[in-house]
Amino acid sequence: MALIQPELTEDIKKYRAFDFSACYNCGNCTAVCQLTEKNANFPRMMVRYSMLGLKEEILSSQELWLCYSCGDCSDTCPREAGPGALMANLRRYAIANYEKTGLTKLIFKSNPAFIAVTLLLAVVLAFFLLTIKPDTEVARWLFQYVPYEVLHSFGIGAFALMGISALVGVAMMWKQITKKKPLAKENLLKRAFEAAKKVAQELATMKRYRNCDSDSSVWNKKGWYVRPWFVHWTIMWGFIGLLITTSLDFMLKDPATAIWWPSRIIGTLAGMLMVYGSSLAMYYRIKKVTKTYANTLLADWMFLGFLWLAGVTGFWLEIAVAFDAHLFINHIVLMIHIIISMELVVLFAFSKFAHAVYRPLALFMHYL
Numbered sequence: 425m426a427l428i429q430p431e432l433t434e435d436i437k438k439y440r441a442f443d444f445s446a447c448y449n450c451g452n453c454t455a456v457c458q459l460t461e462k463n464a465n466f467p468r469m470m471v472r473y474s475m476l477g478l479k480e481e482i483l484s485s486q487e488l489w490l491c492y493s494c495g496d497c498s499d500t501c502p503r504e505a506g507p508g509a510l511m512a513n514l515r516r517y518a519i520a521n522y523e524k525t526g527l528t529k530l531i532f533k534s535n536p537a538f539i540a541v542t543l544l545l546a547v548v549l550a551f552f553l554l555t556i557k558p559d560t561e562v563a564r565w566l567f568q569y570v571p572y573e574v575l576h577s578f579g580i581g582a583f584a585l586m587g588i589s590a591l592v593g594v595a596m597m598w599k600q601i602t603k604k605k606p607l608a609k610e611n612l613l614k615r616a617f618e619a620a621k622k623v624a625q626e627l628a629t630m631k632r633y634r635n636c637d638s639d640s641s642v643w644n645k646k647g648w649y650v651r652p653w654f655v656h657w658t659i660m661w662g663f664i665g666l667l668i669t670t671s672l673d674f675m676l677k678d679p680a681t682a683i684w685w686p687s688r689i690i691g692t693l694a695g696m697l698m699v700y701g702s703s704l705a706m707y708y709r710i711k712k713v714t715k716t717y718a719n720t721l722l723a724d725w726m727f728l729g730f731l732w733l734a735g736v737t738g739f740w741l742e743i744a745v746a747f748d749a750h751l752f753i754n755h756i757v758l759m760i761h762i763i764i765s766m767e768l769v770v771l772f773a774f775s776k777f778a779h780a781v782y783r784p785l786a787l788f789m790h791y792l
Contacts, residue, residue, distance in 0.1 A: 429477040429478075429479050430477045431477065432474070432477035432478075432479050433445060433474060433475060433477060435517075436474055436510075436513065436514065436517055438533050439513040439514075439516045439517050439520075439532055439533065440509075440513055440719070440721055443504075443505060443506070444471055444474055444475065444505045444506060444507065444509075444510045445475060445505075446503045446504065446505040447471045447475065447501075447503055447505040447507070448503060449468070449471075449472065450502065450503075451468050452497075452500060452501060452502060453467045453468050453471070453497035453498075453500075453501060453507040453508075454466065454467065454468040454469075454497075456496050456497055456500050457491075457496065457497055458494070458496070458635040458636055459490060459491065459492070459632060459635060459636065465487070466487040466488075466490065466491060466511070467491065467497055467507040467508065467510065467511050468507070469485075469487065470482065470485065470487065470488060470507075470510065470511060470514055471505070471507055471510060473485070474510060474514065480600075481604075482514060482517070482518065483518055483521055483522075483600045484600040484601055484603055484604035485601075485604070486601050486604075486605070486786040486789045486790050488511065488514055488515060488518060488786070489515065489779065489782055489783045489785075489786030489787070490632075490786060490787070490790060491508075491511045491512075492632065492633045492636045492652075492653075492656075493508055493511065493512050493716045494508070494636030494652065494714075494716065495508045495714040495715050495716035495717075496508070496636070498715040498716065499714065499715060506715065506719070508715065508716055508719075509715065509716070509719040512716070512719060513719075515776075515779060515782075516532045516721075516776065518597075518782070519532075519593070519775075519776070519778045519779070519782070520532055521596075522592075522593040522594075522596040522597050522600075522778075522782075523589050523592070523593045523773055523774060523778070524589070524592055524593075524596070525585070525589055525774075527541065527589075527774050528773075528774045528775070531723055531774055531775065532721065532723060535721075535722045538722060538723055538726070539722075542726060542767065542771075545582065545767055545770060545771070546763050546767060548582055549582070549762075549763050549766045549767065549770070550759065550763055552580075552582070582770050583769075583770060585770075586769065586770045586771070586772060586773050586774075589773040589774065590772060590773035590778070590781070593773055593778065593781075593782075594781060594782075594785065597782055597785060597786075598785065601785075601786065601789050602789075605789060607792070615792055616788075616792060618791065619787075619788050619789075619790075619791035619792040620788060622787070622791045623784050623787045623788050623791065626784075626787060627660070627784065630653040630654070630656065630657050633652070633653035633656060633657075634651075634653045636652070636653065642713060642714055650704065652708075654701075655701045655704045655705050655708075656701070657701070658697040658698065658700050658701030659697070659698060659701035659702055659705065659731060660780065661694070661697055662694045662695065662696075662697035662698025662699075662700075662701060662731075662735070663694075663698060663731065663768075664694070665690050665691070665693060665694025665695075665697065665698075666691060666694045666695060666698065666734070666735075666738070666765075668687075668690060668694075669687045669688075669690050669691035669694060670765070672686075672687040672690075688742075691738070691742075692742065695735045695738045695739055695742075696735075698731055698732075698734070698735040699732060699735035699736060699739070701731075702728050702729075702731040702732040702735065703732060705728050706725075706728050706729070706732065709724075709725070709728075723775060723776060724776055727768075727775055727776055727777060730764050730767060730768050731768070733760070733761075733764050734761060734764045734765050734768065737757050737758075737760055737761035737764070738761055740754075740757050740761075741754065741757060741758055741761060744757075
């Protein structure tokens with residue numbers, strides 16, 4: 425029997441949820457949702473879990489991650505209970521509970537704490553970069569006051585913390601979901617292969633996400649290139665492309681400078697996608713085109729801003745390399761670019777970005 429925790433309602437609201445307690449269980453939100461299925465009945469179910477204080481039911485629910493936050497349920501809710509906003513905030517709540525250091529809870533619940541963590545991490549990463557090139561004048565000055573080993577260890581520790589937290593979070597999510605939905609052993613390998621294929625198709629085409637805005641009055645007359653699913657697609661594949669480019673450059677030990685070098689081409693195309701997607705995502709939030717975009721935390725803004733800056737500074741540096749421009753400002757831009765990129769990686773397990781792992785995993789379990 426599930427343990428009821430009445431205090432859960434107030435805890436969830438600290439993640440900036442709407443007044444979902446106004447819900448009177450009419451079921452309209454589930455009726456209008458394009459993604460609900462016989463075995464995935466949401467968001468009504470998640471609203472009830474939240475109101476009843478069923479923490480374990482929330483954390484073990486794969487349905488939580490099947491929602492793409494189109495906002496139709498919130499736009500048509502007769503009680504203005506914000507079921508779509510609740511789904512987004514429950515995902516933040518779940519990420520914070522899967523991650524065991526407590527840092528994610530702090531980031532999502534407190535804007536000042538989030539700013540402090542981000543700035544402190546930027547300083548640590550900047551010092552860590554100096555340990556990679558210890559012969560610079562700034563590095564030699566710094567090492568007079570703080571030992572090289574201390575700074576280098578802090579940088580390695582930050583990356584190690586991210587990696588361990590990410591692995592623990594995924595393990596916790598898997599444990600919770602399989603507890604609610606035990607894996608049947610019959611034809612498991614075949615079912616796993618088919619499930620993985622469907623997840624890959626979703627990541628490549630965003631087919632389920634496209635269903636979200638097919639009937640929306642806000643998007644149904646707009647081109648595919650400005651719809652939320654495509655914005656999400658460009659950000660996702662832009663980041664993946666840049667990660668591939670960085671990995672290739674690291675393995676080759678020499679960042680590509682030739683225009684037609686494969687990693688250079690991949691990086692350019694990925695950067696264009698990421699800047700395009702993050703620009704539109706920020707614009708929609710500024711204009712508050714839907715209730716979903718209006719419900720944005722500072723952490724979401726910072727994440728999008730970092731993506732945009734990483735892309736723009738990357739293009740700046742590409743132009744500087746192409747024209748062989750040896751200017752002092754280019755060194756500053758390079759430092760900003762690297763620090764922001766490293767922050768995105770280090771904060772992966774502690775931010776909204778963690779859904780990039782949790783959602784495919786939930787989809788895999790859903791199809792399995």
